Amino acid sequence: MSWRFASRLLRCLPLLAFLLPAFVVPCAHPQNFDASRLLQPASLGDVKWLVQAGDNPAYADPNFDDSHWQVFDPHKSIDALYPQLPAVVWYRLHIKVDPATSGLALSECLISQAFEIYVNGQRLMVLGSVSPWVAYTSNARVLVPIPDQMNAGGELVVAMRVHIGNVEWHGQQPGYSASNLSIGQEQTLYRDNWLTAIGANAMDWLDRGLVILLGFVALVLWMSQRQQTVYLWIFAVGALILFETPLPFVTTFHNMPVIWELFGSLPRLAAPFIWVSLYFAFVHQRVGWVWRIILLLTGIADFTAGLQGWFITLPVQLQALTGLPFVVLLSVVIPIVLIIHWRRGNREAGLLLVPVVLFSFYIYALVVFSTLFQSPAWRQTALRGLNLIDRLPAGPFSVSLHSLTGMLSTLTLSIIILRRSANISRRQAQLEGELAAAQEVQRVLVPEHTGAVPGFKVESAYVPAQQVGDDFFQILPDSEAGILIVVGDVAGKGLPAAMLVSVLVGAIRGVAEFTKDPAELLSNLNERLVGRAGGALSTALIARISADGQVTIANAGHLSPYLDGKEVELPGALPLGVASSAKYESTEFHMNIGSRLTFYSDGVIEAQKPGGELFGFDRAREVSMKSAAEIVETAKRFGQEDDITVVTVTRTAAVATAA
Numbered sequence: 001m002s003w004r005f006a007s008r009l010l011r012c013l014p015l016l017a018f019l020l021p022a023f024v025v026p027c028a029h030p031q032n033f034d035a036s037r038l039l040q041p042a043s044l045g046d047v048k049w050l051v052q053a054g055d056n057p058a059y060a061d062p063n064f065d066d067s068h069w070q071v072f073d074p075h076k077s078i079d080a081l082y083p084q085l086p087a088v089v090w091y092r093l094h095i096k097v098d099p100a101t102s103g104l105a106l107s108e109c110l111i112s113q114a115f116e117i118y119v120n121g122q123r124l125m126v127l128g129s130v131s132p133w134v135a136y137t138s139n140a141r142v143l144v145p146i147p148d149q150m151n152a153g154g155e156l157v158v159a160m161r162v163h164i165g166n167v168e169w170h171g172q173q174p175g176y177s178a179s180n181l182s183i184g185q186e187q188t189l190y191r192d193n194w195l196t197a198i199g200a201n202a203m204d205w206l207d208r209g210l211v212i213l214l215g216f217v218a219l220v221l222w223m224s225q226r227q228q229t230v231y232l233w234i235f236a237v238g239a240l241i242l243f244e245t246p247l248p249f250v251t252t253f254h255n256m257p258v259i260w261e262l263f264g265s266l267p268r269l270a271a272p273f274i275w276v277s278l279y280f281a282f283v284h285q286r287v288g289w290v291w292r293i294i295l296l297l298t299g300i301a302d303f304t305a306g307l308q309g310w311f312i313t314l315p316v317q318l319q320a321l322t323g324l325p326f327v328v329l330l331s332v333v334i335p336i337v338l339i340i341h342w343r344r345g346n347r348e349a350g351l352l353l354v355p356v357v358l359f360s361f362y363i364y365a366l367v368v369f370s371t372l373f374q375s376p377a378w379r380q381t382a383l384r385g386l387n388l389i390d391r392l393p394a395g396p397f398s399v400s401l402h403s404l405t406g407m408l409s410t411l412t413l414s415i416i417i418l419r420r421s422a423n424i425s426r427r428q429a430q431l432e433g434e435l436a437a438a439q440e441v442q443r444v445l446v447p448e449h450t451g452a453v454p455g456f457k458v459e460s461a462y463v464p465a466q467q468v469g470d471d472f473f474q475i476l477p478d479s480e481a482g483i484l485i486v487v488g489d490v491a492g493k494g495l496p497a498a499m500l501v502s503v504l505v506g507a508i509r510g511v512a513e514f515t516k517d518p519a520e521l522l523s524n525l526n527e528r529l530v531g532r533a534g535g536a537l538s539t540a541l542i543a544r545i546s547a548d549g550q551v552t553i554a555n556a557g558h559l560s561p562y563l564d565g566k567e568v569e570l571p572g573a574l575p576l577g578v579a580s581s582a583k584y585e586s587t588e589f590h591m592n593i594g595s596r597l598t599f600y601s602d603g604v605i606e607a608q609k610p611g612g613e614l615f616g617f618d619r620a621r622e623v624s625m626k627s628a629a630e631i632v633e634t635a636k637r638f639g640q641e642d643d644i645t646v647v648t649v650t651r652t653a654a655v656a657t658a659a
Helices: 004-010 148-153 186-224 229-244 246-253 259-265 267-282 289-307 316-343 347-373 376-390 401-445 494-512 518-529 616-622 628-639
Strands: 049-053 070-072 088-096 104-108 114-119 122-127 142-145 155-163 181-185 392-394 397-399 456-463 471-477 483-490 538-545 550-556 586-590 596-600 644-651
Touching: 104 114, 104 122, 104 186, 122 142, 142 186, 148 155, 181 186, 186 229, 186 246, 186 397, 186 401, 229 246, 229 267, 229 401, 246 259, 259 267, 259 289, 267 289, 267 316, 267 347, 289 316, 316 347, 347 376, 347 401, 376 392, 376 401, 397 401, 456 471, 456 628, 471 494, 471 644, 483 494, 483 596, 483 644, 494 518, 494 538, 518 538, 518 550, 538 596, 628 644
Parallel strands: none
Antiparallel strands: 049 070, 049 088, 088 155, 104 142, 104 181, 114 122, 114 155, 392 397, 456 644, 471 483, 483 538, 538 550, 550 586, 596 644
């Protein structure tokens, strides 16, 4: 995970000097630079230049008399020469070259936000606009070839027209400094520039890429596991880095108007809230209103720190204060929160402590070395320490404790995601086993096929909306040539509802051996459900049809059946499990030979089209004379939302009862 937001805050302090070579003792007078025997690229910062404040196009002329100009050592700050802080400063240097030399070039980096470089009076390089001033970023290394014909005279006069803005004047090294300009063979400089850019940024790019990749993986996981809000915050961090990455990547190779830095700093506004929310999600701590206000103010301060050096200039003390809140959050508050929850048994907090503590160490070391750097006596020690933690050479690459910490954090989050996925997979396998068992129980208890019942034609169709259903029905012939029909729908979904179905079906079969009265059956079932854990509720309708066509029905909150296409009016009643000692009324009527009685579950009525239109009671009544299979298929085509159960009973002939 990347910590670049917090680390850049501390770099607002005057730390630029640690990027420079060790200080050298300058010579007493300006001198020409001898490039006549140049074997490899050389810095033009190790010789003294001539400088002049003000803006005059004649200063670019190679024949201009610069003998009265002031001498400037690029290893020192130019503000000692110009306390009045002029907007434009010219620099001149005479370079001795071999007239036969070819393929020379100049390579520039970080001179200023707007400058022009002339060689023998010809403008070869320009960034932004000196007048009127238009500032550009200056991180990219700019390479321009020196025309071979300029070498014919044996001398090159390099003149730089540099705009130094108010923000730059208050920086560590305004204008030209020792590491800004090099001369050498074009092909060699081109290769070195690319290797330098890649070596200096490879670790950071790898860090960013891993965070972004992990963010998208977390998004995919969150879409399938919406209750895992941690995944959403990991994606938010990845999106934050994705939004921030293009500008630093592009400006590594191509300078752009500084207004783009304003857009590049926008992620800082959201960074504190996203990072803190991520860690709080791991420890199940809510981000309340107090925290939201703190994080909002921290984001504003962090955004202000991002503008420092580009659009605003603050005293050193204020620079540190704008970056301090976010740094304290990440290097003090978050470690304390994780330690507290780790001690309480949160293993994930313990895993996250490793990169968080390492990052805190990086911040503390940066603060200590930055403080030491302010003292001349400790400056060299501070430079070595800063290079050790932030720019340690490792072959062609520069290794930073900051980037290593970020990648370790990404690895830690990946391990946590894998652990969570493994746990979810184990729970899923366990749940699938339980579902399979429930399906088997339900398959045994809920009839798939209806056997022949003398005097009646019975059809049934049952289509669960999930792996296990919450509807149930039973068709139980009795010893008196009659038939008992039970249809119901338990409250809830999934495995708990399926297990309750199993309980009810078992109870129905047990109680039906002692009584055939529908009202008495419902009362008995109700007592079995009342007081069960989880508030078990169910609708149920029980109908007993005798051999002579006499029907007795009792209802407990279920849909009324349809007799020959007309709804049977039944008194209302509470579902099973609501109240103890509930009373249920019986309703009686007669079925003639050829009459059909159709029972539904609410899955038929509640079938719904994508636009929200319900199947409804009118359509249910219209199809009630069709076969059970046709009714189910009609409801499914309309749009199944719940379990669909249909039972139809047609009286086919009178059956003689036993004497």
